[in-house]
């Protein structure tokens with residue numbers, strides 16, 4: 001059995017991009033943990049920062065609990081995630097807290113500055129997680145660097161509109177209902193996404209993207225992933241092996 005940690009910038013990012021995969025892994029008996037670097041406390045026009053943070057962390061915890069997963073937030077500032085020393089230590093502490101064998105991180109290229117900074121932080125935190133003299137807080141260093149994968153960017157494109165190609169997908173047919181329920185737990189975001197992004201149908205947007213990714217892999221709905229393979233990170237196909245029958249490779 002493995003321990004999988006998904007880390008992204010804000011509550012509800014993981015639900016858009018990887019919750020179907022996480023639901024399948026949890027259903028197989030693996031330990032799944034979710035974390036965000038921020039509470040997404042700027043994501044409201046009707047409640048103040050502290051109240052929005054409280055609401056959104058509660059929503060993220062409720063979403064994670066639907067698949068039996070724990071949730072933790074590093075409490076970095078929303079729209080204030082930068083690749084600096086304290087933030088790298090905070091990201092490393094999340095990985096150590098989770099005791100992660102496999103880490104799913106934000107895409108290096110994405111639409112939001114926090115997403116891109118989160119990707120760098122978590123990439124480098126994986127390296128730091130097994131460095132004994134790198135101090136981060138309560139959790140002990142890991143024995144080795146976890147396997148690192150990047151999720152898709154929101155909408156599957158970088159800032160110039162170029163499509164990001166996934167190495168492989170997870171066919172989320174068995175996890176889609178859980179994904180829908182997990183995103184639905186982010187009640188406060190339906191109103192905010194309509195206001196800020198002009199998207200009236202938060203769930204419909206997620207479903208459309210899942211179907212779009214599914215077409216890349218010849219299945220109904222999918223989530224895409226890329227493996228980070230630079231030394232000294234592990235390069236064996238750990239997540240691909242864990243997915244088993246749900247592993248989807250590009251239709252030729």
Ligand SMILES: [Zn+2]
Pocket residue numbers: 009010013112115
């Ligand atoms: Zn986000």
